[in-house]
Amino acid sequence: MMQHHGTSHRRARALALIELLIAVAITSIVGLAMAALMTSAARAMSASTGARSGLQRAHAAYTRLRAYTEPALCLLQHDGSGNFAIWLADSVPGGKVNLTEIRVFWFDPVSEEMTVERIALPDAWTQELKDAYDIEVSSSSDFLALMLDERSRGYTSSIAVADGLEGLLLLHSAASDQSAQRFRLTINLTTGPGLSESILMAFGLPQHKKPL
Amino acid sequence: MASTLLGIIVLAVISAITSAQRLSFEGQKRILAAMTADDLMLELVTLPYSELLSKDGLTQSPGSLVTLDGQAYPDSFWALGRTVSVVEATMEYPDLEVTVRGLRVTVTTYDAMSNLLSIETFVPEPAG
Numbered sequence: 001m002m003q004h005h006g007t008s009h010r011r012a013r014a015l016a017l018i019e020l021l022i023a024v025a026i027t028s029i030v031g032l033a034m035a036a037l038m039t040s041a042a043r044a045m046s047a048s049t050g051a052r053s054g055l056q057r058a059h060a061a062y063t064r065l066r067a068y069t070e071p072a073l074c075l076l077q078h079d080g081s082g083n084f085a086i087w088l089a090d091s092v093p094g095g096k097v098n099l100t101e102i103r104v105f106w107f108d109p110v111s112e113e114m115t116v117e118r119i120a121l122p123d124a125w126t127q128e129l130k131d132a133y134d135i136e137v138s139s140s141s142d143f144l145a146l147m148l149d150e151r152s153r154g155y156t157s158s159i160a161v162a163d164g165l166e167g168l169l170l171l172h173s174a175a176s177d178q179s180a181q182r183f184r185l186t187i188n189l190t191t192g193p194g195l196s197e198s199i200l201m202a203f204g205l206p207q208h209k210k211p212l
Numbered sequence: 213m214a215s216t217l218l219g220i221i222v223l224a225v226i227s228a229i230t231s232a233q234r235l236s237f238e239g240q241k242r243i244l245a246a247m248t249a250d251d252l253m254l255e256l257v258t259l260p261y262s263e264l265l266s267k268d269g270l271t272q273s274p275g276s277l278v279t280l281d282g283q284a285y286p287d288s289f290w291a292l293g294r295t296v297s298v299v300e301a302t303m304e305y306p307d308l309e310v311t312v313r314g315l316r317v318t319v320t321t322y323d324a325m326s327n328l329l330s331i332e333t334f335v336p337e338p339a340g
Contacts, residue, residue, distance in 0.1 A: 005266045030218055037222070041229045062247055066254070173281040181258040182285055191255040198286035201247065202279045204254035 004030045038044030049190030053065030069203040077143045082107030085143035096136040096212040104147040107168040120157035139211040164190040245321040245328040255280040268298035292323045313337045
């Protein structure tokens with residue numbers, strides 16, 4: 001009788017151990033599942049935050065670009081690598097492009113940045129000297145090379161328009177750059193490690209006119 | 213008891229994550245909606261005044277956005293559609309005793325559920 005009672009007690013303890021082991025196993029599985037769920041959720045949130053941040057950057061770039069394109073008169077030139085020049089205004093009247101009226105947008109695929117460059121003559125110069133330097137430029141000029149030339153002389157300044165750009169392509173449907181009243185920029189935005197998003201921006205030139 | 217608690221916790225976590233994702237997606241959609249509405253308005257105002265009225269009723273359903281020149285928008289814009297309204301209107305300036313005739317152009321961006329935003333501009337009739 002005593003022996004039977006002892007065996008039964010050992011069985012009960014053994015059952016408790018098995019129960020404990022099963023409980024630990026279930027808890028581990030649930031814990032792992034929760035960890036996997038949280039990891040994937042964190043990854044999704046991170047991707048989503050990256051995408052939203054990318055879109056906010058795109059919208060900021062769009063707004064900055066519009067500040068140039070809305071008053072602009074003409075798309076002067078683009079080179080197929082994301083670089084383009086616009087005629088911002090005919091501030092020296094005459095219907096021709098003057099140096100200071102040009103803005104060149106550069107896309108640097110290495111730094112993934114887009115910048116806008118303009119002629120900036122030294123403050124020390126007199127207004128007469130500045131006016132004399134601000135010559136008229138032929139409408140068939142290579143405006144991008146011209147800006148590079150001025151840069152080499154130290155007479156330009158640049159500001160950033162957008163960053164985190166993997167690629168940039170300018171397209172229009174007109175016969176020539178200078179005839180285009182509308183153009184599009186397709187940009188690929190970096191939104192996270194190994195992630196990018198494609199955005200299309202359309203621009204219009206309501207004041208469009210070709211330079212003489 | 214433990215299983216119920218675990219279930220509730222998992223559901224709560226999933227629900228919180230889903231809500232956050234939905235809000236994030238809505239935010240992204242609003243940014244893109246603003247951009248696409250501005251895009252179309254910028255393109256429309258480059259058209260000759262005489263052509264503008266013909267764009268009244270132009271509708272691009274969600275997922276089929278194209279520029280006025282026919283370039284399709286990338287997949288990021290899949291949830292958005294847009295519509296154009298162009299109506300004749302006048303603007304009164306009582307102080308100057310001037311009335312300007314023109315067209316009121318409205319671009320509305322929408323998704324499958326509702327309108328997201330509208331922008332409007334007045335294009336005056338050219339003199340002459």
